Amino acid sequence: MTTGVEGHVSPRLLIVGPPGAGKGTQATAIAETFGIPAISTGDIFRANVKNETELGLKVKAILDAGDYVPDSLTNELISDRLAQPDAADGFLLDGYPRTMQQVEFLDAHLSEQGQSLNGVVQLVADRDEIVERLRKRAAEQGRSDDTEDAIRHRQDVYLRETAPLIETYRERGLLLEVDGLGGIDEVAGRIDSALGARGFRPTASAS
Template identity: 75%
Template structure:
């Protein structure tokens, strides 16, 4: 029996256009944990003009990437808040090997670890077609197929090592991200249930 504290600590990853944001919100509601997105954290801190937010704004205004050290600080602060005590769903973090190491250390210091990593997978050509259609519907003619494919390449390059790491730990849960929102949601729930992870109402 593990001495790791009970709780549902999840990470969701998926290529742009896979519906990751939609599924993240649904999972968080269903499993009774906060959805924690790095983008949301950045925006909230900038809006509230916190000391960390001031640093983030200066970096983003200069067109630079927020460094790991600052991102880690923001995540640690967010995970230390009361609503994250019984678990969380991370979206957009970790993105680098250094961030994986930091998150491992942070959770271990509390006697915790990630419960599972949900990876939404999808055929590249189908995602490109979906995003091209969305861009046309929204009148975004600058969102070309070339630009969309570039974002997919960046995603694969960034997340490849992370996915391999979590697969090696045996906590990666692959789910087909194509289909209706409800279809994908059902697949996620079934895949998590197979590992003994169930919504709060069914726990």
């Protein structure tokens, strides 16, 4: 593990969880607690497109054509973001890596900096409870196209895509399984406890 002053463990984290588990909300909370940036691929795409960077123009052309952004470009965007000063003392990745090729790229990129991921927070939630939660939310928001079948399909895609990643990080001893059901503060407390047990300490300003 990469440490800083007084044995402080620099959090280089990944958060994963099924759609509807509140991953984005918890990612923001973790970032604030530890004083690190929450890095979302979606946010990076939008920021680069908005600022019309060279990478952003490439992304826009691909998305405008209705295609998926390839691993190679996603990797390039992530490595560029991780090189920013605010990520020097740690970061939380949300939505990346999604494929084993991305895992390998991230491993190599961090290794070049003498770093590695040192924690993977997995929000675990009962599938039927999440489906019911999302079904109710869709009804409240009048989203008739968000049917139970569509919701379950997204859960299936998540499980299929992330299962190999989760198993890889489990084998490395990095996985922190946290019950993702309950109130926002309740889940946040479980995450803080799990990270605290691994030696991660909140920043002075957040604690």
